[in-house]
Structures are given as structure tokens and as C-alpha cells.
Amino acid sequence: MENTDSQPGPNWKEKVVDLLYWRDVKTTGAVFGANLLLLFSLTMCSIISVLSYVALALLSVTITFRIYKGILQAIQKSDEGHPFKLYLDKDVALSDEAVQKYSDLALGRMNSGLIELRRLFLVEDLVDSLKFAVFMWILTYIGALFNGLTLLILGLVSAFGCPLVYEKHQTQIDHYLALVNNQIKDIVAKVQAKVPGLKKKAE
Template structure:
């Protein structure tokens, strides 16, 4: 029963599956380029090699995780991230970076040392041998493998090369319009910088990131309605301006 369905497959699929079967240990079948969800030791090296050779960028957080975070799907997780980052930015706005980092490390050490001493006293009083309270976390293997390091470096290099190419294209005026747009944007940013500093802009950006998506999700219909009206009015104004410009009207006529 399986042979007729296999015969109807495309040549590319059959060829890739045959390569995967020939490269798999023991000639066992399986989907091409895929390993089991739990990861068997027999296919670990092949999975790592295919992952390293893959051109897909590596990211620490998936799109779904970021989406769930900014839309407050898990209130505790989003509240913790939002609260800690906001407190950090407000602290940086009031104090120096060295002071903020020093106080943060001192606060963390105060919590861990106090908990360590507390558990030691409890164990001495109760005469129990529970061991170190952070033993489960100390035993966690956090070693960064060379393959994972190269994956992250390759993913970062993709974005760095793209940014360098964009910078060269804008500053060397490959497209005059794009370079002029950058110049106008930077000129407007001088006025923004005269009113706000970088930390203030980061605080405002965080407030917008964690508030605008939720508001838009709740009032999506009303917002889309007014945005559509504004877009139509802007489009009509641009068309009127372009109609009065002789050069633009001539290009449209051609």
C-alpha cells in the first residue's frame, strides 16, 4: 500500500529522502534533515552538522515568544520583564552606569548570601543533610559549545554585514533620495535630542512596546477605521501636490 504513494512523489523529494536514508546510521528511514524531538545520540552529530551548515539565522528568542511577551499572554513573565527593565532604565536615568551595576550586584548577592546562611542555620538546627540550597543550579551545565558559539557568531555576522552595506550605501550616496531622507531624519533627531536624552527615549520606547500592542488588540476595529481615514486623506493630499508639480505630472503622462 505504501509503494504507489511513494511513486507519486516528486523527483526532488525522493532524491533527498534517499540521501537521508543512505546517510542515516544503519540505513534506517526518516524524514530528510530531521532528528527526533528528544534527539537520539545516533543522529546527534548529523543534526549538529546540518544545523551549522544551515543558512537560517539563529536567534535567542522566537517570534512567538516575543509576541506572547508584548501581548501579556503570561502576566507574571511579562510583568517581571517589564518591571525589571523599566527599573533598570529609570536607575540609569538617575545614576551612573557603574553605580547601577554595583548596586544590582550587591542586591543579588545580598539575596543569595542571606538565603544560603538561612538554609545553613535551618539545617544545623534540624540536623538535616539537605546540602547546598543552590546545588541544583550549580550542577546545571552552562558551558557554551563551539558549535553554538559559531552559530550565534554567524547569525550576528549576517546582521552586521547587512548594516555595513546599508551604511556604505547611504553615506556614499548610492541613491540620492535615500541619503536625503537620512539627512532630514538626522536633522529632526537633533531637535528630539535637545528635548530628550537616550535613556528617556528608551523608557518611552519600552512603555510603547508594552502598551500599544495590547491597546491595538483590544480596539483593533476602531483603530483600523481611523487609520484608514488618515491614510486616504494623506494619499489624496499627496496626489494633489504631485498634480501641481510639473515634473511629476510629466513623468506620469509618459
């Protein structure tokens, strides 16, 4: 018989997928609601005020619970100890290996981004640079209509809503996405054929 205890649990990517696809409604609802409430709070208050209020709320809960347990232990004359001892004894320090791993990961992503930006701004490929210019031009209109927090709220709602919609209507969505993708490819091919210098170099 195989030892099922040795099988690795779901990694963080699988946990994120489960979260976005609402596999556990309570957990996803709590995460989505907390983040949405935080973003809405930031639209009305500064980030310093929001963080201060969140910290005060958490401290109010923990201090109240600590006093309540202390009074209860005094009345019952029990010796249960600190109510948060289990969490206080846990090691929350980041290991050197974890810091090194995520530092290398962040550095790799940053370097890849810088290389890609250099390629686009110095027009290594004219078509890609033109696409990037069109994207930036569209962003100017989006920026005029929405501020950064509104875009974050829309992004959060989309992140928790779109995967569920796609899962339920995957066939229809894939069909229409394929049609749109083919239309874009046809338009790009026609433009490349008519405008000199737009054709990509042969591999």
C-alpha cells in the first residue's frame, strides 16, 4: 500500500486557483470581502488612516479577549496560561532560504521586465513597439476615466468573478475568443503586407 501521508499538499498556485474559483465559498468570500472593504476604505481615507483603523480594530479584539480570559481564569482559579500562547510560540521568522528564494524570484522578474521594456522602447521589433504604443494610448483614456483605486477594485472583482463565469461558459467564451483572435491576426497580417518594414524578421 502507498503511504498517502508522504504525498505533498497543494502548492500555493493551486490554493490561489481554488480561491479564485470559489472552491471554498467561506474562505473565498472572506478574502474577497476583506480586500474589497480595504479598497473601498482607501477611496475615502488615506492608507495610513486605514491601516491604523485596521490595527486598532485587531488590537481591540485581542486585548478584550486577553482581559476576558484573564478574568475568567481568576474566577475559576485555573492555570491555563496566556490565551495566545499557541501563536506566540510559533516561529514566524523568515528563513534565509525563503528570503533568498523570493529575492531571486523578484530579481528575475525585474530583470525580465527591464529587458522587455528596453526591447520595446528601442524598437527591436517595430510591430511589438507599435502594439505597446497603442496599449499606452488606450491606458491614457482609461486613466482619464478611472483612478488607480477604481482600477484595483475593478481588477479585484474581475479576478474573483471572471474565472467562475469562464468555468460555467467555457465553450462559448473560447469560441468567441478564437473568432476575435483570428480577426486580429488577419488585420495584423494585412497591415504587415501593405506597410514596408513592418514584417517581422524571419527566424
